[in-house]
Amino acid sequence: MTTATASPPVPLESDPGSKKKRLKLGHDPNLAINGGAGTTWMPFPPPWARVAQAVALSGDVLGMIPRIAKGKTTIGDGSKVIAKFEKAFKELTGSEYALAMNSGTATLHSAFFAVGVGPGDEVLAPAYTWHASATPALQCNATPVFCDIDPKTLTIDPDDIERRINQRTKAICVVHVWGNPAEMDRICQIARRHKLAVVEDCSHAHGAVYKGKAVGTWGDVGCFSLNNKKAVDAGEGGIAVTDDGRLFDRMLVLGHFGRIQRGQALNTFDFGDMSLGLKYRPHQCAMQLAVASLKRLAKLNRRSQRAWDILCEELRDVPGIRAPETLPGATRGGFQAFVLAYEGETMGGPPRDAFVNAVKKEGIPLTADRYSELNYTYGMLHKAPLFRVDRRTISGACSDITRDGSAVQADVLPNAERLSRQLVSLPRLDTATDGYVRACGRGIRKVLNGVLGS
């Protein structure tokens, strides 16, 4: 979208003798940060999840109260709500099996376990994601290896996947970050060629589709968080989908004491009712919220897509800002946040934080993107201390006795590193009016004009 045209802005505050009003950023006195009027005073519309829950509380969830009053609160008490949610999710994705759990992290651990990730193995994952896409590999005594991302989509770069495959590689974790489907056909081809498992982290992408197939059904297992900011919201929860009954049984036996005997797909295990030391069963109240929330997913996705399209239209060909692309044949879903790349610094504009601050002053809820600078210190995941610790010093499942030393990944990931200084984020504008979304675009344009314009 952008080519450099402007000369670097002169910070006017460096002119102490001048009677002119001192400007805090760029040349433009009309920017709110320089004392001008803001772009909008419209209040930020409440995110959909909270609206959805308020509605859910008035109907589906109240229906649980009689059961709670009778003390019937776990799957062991014969509740049907978990089965109801799993059935609805199978219908959403078209998958053969679905297993609800108490977090998205639990689904990822279960998926890595199910596909056979074990001691000494490596799991490829994108550097740009929430840490839980990779940390459960540690619980399988394996090592996450981070790949660079495609700057166009912000999802894992298939070329970098190929570069990092070696004899230890066991699985690829693909993340459809911010609901934007990754290039699944190509990634699955690579995985087949190298006999690797594919786990899809769809935590941002409920209802997203790639080339006619729901995300989560391209790889061996698809994992969805149902945590409270997600498009399908159980408060806390997760659900894994697969077409492979053997993988379903392995996930079940890892953490679902109480439903193994009658719940297996292929009766792979004869363990009575005992699971392998974890308890990943979801709470029924959470599942009731999830049922209610799932009914509203199609509407949330329509509203989010409309808001995203308007925002992209407002920012099309605006120098200094770029919206990630959706691949041909892909439909975004879940959305989670509206992330953009601020490229103004490379054109002589201010650093990202100063830009974000100026946009905020316009009344627009823009922030620095939280995954691009974890804890606002480390950059993306390959820089995080958690993945650089000497794992011989950690006891339990995470320790790594197969390697002499830490899992330090010293490589430079050029796209991840550049984007970790550029990405900015708006909330998923799922309840916003068209006017509010346009105001967000206008505010961003106004600041870019003010800091890059002639």
Ligand SMILES: Cc1ncc(COP(=O)(O)O)c(C=O)c1O
């Ligand atoms: C991309 C991604 N993966 C995994 C998770 C983990 O999900 P949960 O918080 O439900 O354990 C999250 C949660 O924010 C996420 O955003």
